[in-house]
Amino acid sequence: MNLSETSVLLIYTGGTIGMIHNEETGTLESFNFKHLMKHIPELDKCGVNVESYVFDKIIDSSDMHPDVWVKLVKVIQENYDRYTGFVILHGTDTMAYTASALSFMLNNLSKPVILTGSQLPIGDLRTDGKENLMTSIEIAGAVENGEPVVQEVCIYFENHLMRGNRTTKQNAENFNAFHSCNYPNLADVGIHIKYEQVYFRKNTEKKPLEIYTGYDPNVVVLTLFPGIQKSIVEAVLNVPGLRGVVLKTFGTGNAPRNEWLLNLLKNATDRGIVIVNVTQCLEGAVDMTRYETGMQLLETGVVSGHDITTESALVKLMVLLGNEPDIKKVREKMSVSIAGEIS
Numbered sequence: 001m002n003l004s005e006t007s008v009l010l011i012y013t014g015g016t017i018g019m020i021h022n023e024e025t026g027t028l029e030s031f032n033f034k035h036l037m038k039h040i041p042e043l044d045k046c047g048v049n050v051e052s053y054v055f056d057k058i059i060d061s062s063d064m065h066p067d068v069w070v071k072l073v074k075v076i077q078e079n080y081d082r083y084t085g086f087v088i089l090h091g092t093d094t095m096a097y098t099a100s101a102l103s104f105m106l107n108n109l110s111k112p113v114i115l116t117g118s119q120l121p122i123g124d125l126r127t128d129g130k131e132n133l134m135t136s137i138e139i140a141g142a143v144e145n146g147e148p149v150v151q152e153v154c155i156y157f158e159n160h161l162m163r164g165n166r167t168t169k170q171n172a173e174n175f176n177a178f179h180s181c182n183y184p185n186l187a188d189v190g191i192h193i194k195y196e197q198v199y200f201r202k203n204t205e206k207k208p209l210e211i212y213t214g215y216d217p218n219v220v221v222l223t224l225f226p227g228i229q230k231s232i233v234e235a236v237l238n239v240p241g242l243r244g245v246v247l248k249t250f251g252t253g254n255a256p257r258n259e260w261l262l263n264l265l266k267n268a269t270d271r272g273i274v275i276v277n278v279t280q281c282l283e284g285a286v287d288m289t290r291y292e293t294g295m296q297l298l299e300t301g302v303v304s305g306h307d308i309t310t311e312s313a314l315v316k317l318m319v320l321l322g323n324e325p326d327i328k329k330v331r332e333k334m335s336v337s338i339a340g341e342i343s
């Protein structure tokens with residue numbers, strides 16, 4: 001692996017990593033890139049040429065919006081040939097959504113796009129930001145046999161490199177903030193970076209990068225729970241303009257056996273709304289043929305999301321509905337892997 005002559009574009013969107021404490025209110029607020037750079041002089045010595053791109057508006061990632069995803073993929077496309085890889089500094093709160101969205105919007109990716117951030121600001125003595133950032137840069141600049149080692153959208157956090165569209169934020173306290181659901185880590189980092197190449201996605205056909213910039217935000221996550229009311233489900237499924245629903249069901253994709261629920265779901269799918277069945281469990285997959293309580297959903301036209309995460313299912317729906325006019329194709333694609341998001 002050769003780290004010289006590699007260059008990485010560091011894209012700064014915001015998040016705790018670059019925040020400072022507001023002395024008056026005691027809250028954390030976004031600060032500018034110069035503040036961030038002041039705390040990482042190591043960047044000059046890391047053997048990788050790092051250049052930066054700073055978004056006009058630095059945000060807490062709770063303010064993340066699909067328009068920012070569009071901007072991110074455009075920045076990556078415009079700079080694609082000039083860099084070995086890309087590192088995106090992002091808040092942890094919605095990082096899994098952004099990583100998933102980018103994986104669907106950047107088609108035929110053959111370079112690394114690594115999202116990272118931190119739980120403590122970079123200026124704090126015990127910050128986790130420095131290690132996260134430096135290792136992300138090393139991974140984004142890693143080349144083997146003239147090709148980038150990683151060729152997909154990932155999150156690097158607290159010693160783990162994970163496929164972006166498999167991640168979920170699991171902890172708001174520990175440094176180990178992310179979990180990779182139903183998929184092994186792509187690398188574990190200690191003294192060495194141990195890449196698990198068998199799990200990598202590669203653009204073997206060497207197709208050129210293609211970006212999708214359309215999205216349809218008329219989607220919703222509907223979580224089932226014991227005692228859920230007809231009036232509530234009815235109201236959600238009849239929201240004007242609604243086009244997609246991520247239905248969070250029990251266990252392997254099961255729902256209560258209520259006639260009214262099945263009728264409402266069937267009516268919605270008949271109106272062209274795409275309903276995707278996703279489990280409320282952190283691990284495991286939907287299998288609607290396993291129990292009668294799942295089988296009934298199949299008959300309403302609900303499609304299986306298998307072992308996809310909620311974050312990934314939601315943004316995949318947005319991206320597909322924004323780019324694919326044929327609803328039948330959207331339904332088909334929701335049930336298969338298009339970017340490594342389903343096993």
Ligand code: ASP
Nearest residue numbers: 015016060061091092093
């Ligand atoms: N609220 C912050 C954000 O997501 C949290 C973080 O960065 O860890 O921007």
